[in-house]
Amino acid sequence: MLDDAVDLFLAEGYASTSLDLVAQRSSASKRTVYAYFTDKAGLFTAAVERLHDRIAETAEQSAPLLELCTSLVETLHSDEAVALHRIVVGESTRFPELARSFYVAGPARSTQLLLAALRAAGSGPDAPGASDAERLYALLLGEPHRRRLLGLAPAPTPEDSARHAAETLRALGHLPAD
Amino acid sequence: MLDDAVDLFLAEGYASTSLDLVAQRSSASKRTVYAYFTDKAGLFTAAVERLHDRIAETAEQSAPLLELCTSLVETLHSDEAVALHRIVVGESTRFPELARSFYVAGPARSTQLLLAALRAAGSGPDAPGASDAERLYALLLGEPHRRRLLGLAPAPTPEDSARHAAETLRALGHLPAD
DNA sequence: CACTAATGGTACTTGCTCGTATCATTAACG
DNA sequence: CGTTAATGATACGAGCAAGTACCATTAGTG
Numbered sequence: 001m002l003d004d005a006v007d008l009f010l011a012e013g014y015a016s017t018s019l020d021l022v023a024q025r026s027s028a029s030k031r032t033v034y035a036y037f038t039d040k041a042g043l044f045t046a047a048v049e050r051l052h053d054r055i056a057e058t059a060e061q062s063a064p065l066l067e068l069c070t071s072l073v074e075t076l077h078s079d080e081a082v083a084l085h086r087i088v089v090g091e092s093t094r095f096p097e098l099a100r101s102f103y104v105a106g107p108a109r110s111t112q113l114l115l116a117a118l119r120a121a122g123s124g125p126d127a128p129g130a131s132d133a134e135r136l137y138a139l140l141l142g143e144p145h146r147r148r149l150l151g152l153a154p155a156p157t158p159e160d161s162a163r164h165a166a167e168t169l170r171a172l173g174h175l176p177a178d
Numbered sequence: 179m180l181d182d183a184v185d186l187f188l189a190e191g192y193a194s195t196s197l198d199l200v201a202q203r204s205s206a207s208k209r210t211v212y213a214y215f216t217d218k219a220g221l222f223t224a225a226v227e228r229l230h231d232r233i234a235e236t237a238e239q240s241a242p243l244l245e246l247c248t249s250l251v252e253t254l255h256s257d258e259a260v261a262l263h264r265i266v267v268g269e270s271t272r273f274p275e276l277a278r279s280f281y282v283a284g285p286a287r288s289t290q291l292l293l294a295a296l297r298a299a300g301s302g303p304d305a306p307g308a309s310d311a312e313r314l315y316a317l318l319l320g321e322p323h324r325r326r327l328l329g330l331a332p333a334p335t336p337e338d339s340a341r342h343a344a345e346t347l348r349a350l351g352h353l354p355a356d
Numbered sequence: 357c358a359c360t361a362a363t364g365g366t367a368c369t370t371g372c373t374c375g376t377a378t379c380a381t382t383a384a385c386g
Numbered sequence: 387c388g389t390t391a392a393t394g395a396t397a398c399g400a401g402c403a404a405g406t407a408c409c410a411t412t413a414g415t416g
Binding site for chain 4: 023027028029030031032035
Binding site: 196197198208209212217218 | 406
């Protein structure tokens with residue numbers, strides 16, 4: 001049921017998603033929706049957090065630097081992840097707590113993993129710091145991700161993602177073979 | 179009147195902004211609103227584009243590389259620019275044409291200016307290309323800008339912006355003094 | 357001054373959606 | 387089998403907002 005709800009929220013936006021439609025789509029009844037989640041807001045945050053958990057999980061399954069970067073690029077540029085990012089940004093004014101938990105469990109956590117991988121790889125700057133990891137993360141998304149957010153580009157192929165990850169690491173001096 | 183409209187749209191979002199309130203705030207009448215712009219959608223796009231023009235204009239007043247970067251950072255991290263970015267992203271599904279024009283007149287245009295400034299400076303890679311300029315732009319926004327989009331950080335001070343611009347140029351090898 | 361065009365004010369219609377209440381049905385369980 | 391808890395279906399009330407219609411007022415023009 002959360003999955004059906006999230007599909008609608010991602011497609012239609014928060015305001016334009018009616019709970020009648022959610023109930024119908026999920027073959028449940030409004031009564032049940034309100035029993036599980038008290039509010040429309042409650043359903044929204046639960047659905048968004050559930051999806052985010054799933055995405056974050058699949059994005060972080062790799063440990064070595066290049067593989068981790070490729071996985072992040074590929075996962076975060078997917079239709080689902082982009083739509084999630086879009087709606088969290090768009091509703092951040094109305095749901096500041098959701099925005100915060102999104103950032104902590106998303107970009108902030110990924111940045112920490114990147115920092116660990118950078119230190120384990122040890123081929124870039126002598127002592128990579130938090131700002132190095134943040135720059136890396138920002139570039140792994142970069143302008144292609146902004147174009148995705150704005151609906152201006154299709155999802156990259158796995159090859160695109162791998163190439164983008166490698167080029168990004170090279171540009172920041174974390175990979176040899178300039 | 180567009181200015182009052184944009185204030186409300188940025189603060190409340192598209193769906194939650196009522197035209198009654200816009201009319202009242204701008205000391206106009208709904209009749210006049212519908213006379214100038216046919217739709218709520220028409221008012222929205224007109225207001226957004228007007229604000230974007232103003233922001234883009236002030237962001238691009240500098241030519242030398244470091245000054246241009248500092249100006250971009252400072253302008254694009256302002257409350258107004260961030261709120262604009264947020265709503266264009268959030269409504270990009272409903273207003274794809276607006277999203278496209280935003281990208282062309284915003285990030286795409288800024289990237290072109292950055293490329294020209296990079297070539298004029300000539301202190302970085304031998305022949306800077308479009309991807310170098312895109313990386314630079316992406317990093318000038320970077321994670322601080324994402325935190326701004328999500329409402330997690332206040333606007334940077336001018337000193338913050340100058341420092342961030344310099345550090346970014348250094349990280350990409352466009353400035354000496356590593 | 358008279359006339360016209362545009363605008364402010366406001367009431368109204370229509371449609372939609374949140375949240376609640378009611379009733380019937382199903383399924384679990386002793 | 388019978389009782390109870392949960393759920394599906396549906397209808398309802400209240401509120402809100404887009405877009406329209408009507409009247410009064412202002413301002414510009416000959």
